[in-house]
Amino acid sequence: MPYKEREINKMYYTMGEVTEMFGVNASQIRFYEKEFDVLKPKKNKKGNRLFTPEDIENLKIIFHLVDEKGFTLKGAKEHLKSNKDEVKENQKIIESLERIKDFLLKLNGEI
Amino acid sequence: MPYKEREINKMYYTMGEVTEMFGVNASQIRFYEKEFDVLKPKKNKKGNRLFTPEDIENLKIIFHLVDEKGFTLKGAKEHLKSNKDEVKENQKIIESLERIKDFLLKLNGEI
DNA sequence: TACAATTATGCCATACAAAGAAAGAGAAAT
DNA sequence: ATTTCTCTTTCTTTGTATGGCATAATTGTA
Numbered sequence: 575m576p577y578k579e580r581e582i583n584k585m586y587y588t589m590g591e592v593t594e595m596f597g598v599n600a601s602q603i604r605f606y607e608k609e610f611d612v613l614k615p616k617k618n619k620k621g622n623r624l625f626t627p628e629d630i631e632n633l634k635i636i637f638h639l640v641d642e643k644g645f646t647l648k649g650a651k652e653h654l655k656s657n658k659d660e661v662k663e664n665q666k667i668i669e670s671l672e673r674i675k676d677f678l679l680k681l682n683g684e685i
Numbered sequence: 686m687p688y689k690e691r692e693i694n695k696m697y698y699t700m701g702e703v704t705e706m707f708g709v710n711a712s713q714i715r716f717y718e719k720e721f722d723v724l725k726p727k728k729n730k731k732g733n734r735l736f737t738p739e740d741i742e743n744l745k746i747i748f749h750l751v752d753e754k755g756f757t758l759k760g761a762k763e764h765l766k767s768n769k770d771e772v773k774e775n776q777k778i779i780e781s782l783e784r785i786k787d788f789l790l791k792l793n794g795e796i
Numbered sequence: 797t798a799c800a801a802t803t804a805t806g807c808c809a810t811a812c813a814a815a816g817a818a819a820g821a822g823a824a825a826t
Numbered sequence: 827a828t829t830t831c832t833c834t835t836t837c838t839t840t841g842t843a844t845g846g847c848a849t850a851a852t853t854g855t856a
Contacts, residue, residue: 589836600836601813609811620819622836644763647811649755700800711800712848720846731855732801758846 586616586624595630596637609647610636612654697727697735707748720758721747723765
């Protein structure tokens, strides 16, 4: 594995970076960590949390569900479990349609 | 208007029937009535509530959103008002596919 | 008597916020 | 180089406002 890729994989976010990113109090992040099993930040020797990019993605989804959609934490948990695949499926469909669109545009140019 | 249809339109549900139907306390129904503008039961001379079939339908939706989907009351309200949910998303996808269909039909005619 | 209304108050879980301790990092003093 | 002092960050624990109804008291009427 090349050097840069290893660096990316080792990318961690501190608690300060996360609270800055979402504009919330650290206590809320810790509370969410207790509530949502998908959030599993590593910890260093001191005990400080090291958030992975996956943690960040999950936090984005959680904040979207809770703040914008109006789910309870419990509702957001179940939505995460049952709908993560659905969201990814829709993403794939959209990407597929984009490719078809590009193909058709190219075809249209050739006629 | 024929007799039977008038009867159907005049169909009302009492508070007792509603609490029985949803298995909840009357105070919860009255509380939801205060919270959700869509719930507007008539009242007879005595003051007793007369729930319309439309009220019942809305209550079904509300209970579904709150109890099963895990929305907060606020979230359920907004979900009811703005159809910004899956329905509208799917609508956009369908419209997009319709346009693609028209494009393909046109293309097929030209070749 | 039995069901329903209103108004006021009570209550418990949810969803965080605040407080205080502990642990580096860096600068200053020894 | 090492100790001491502050400064900052994060930790854990404890506190609390709000949400979401339930209960109580009183009144009405069929």
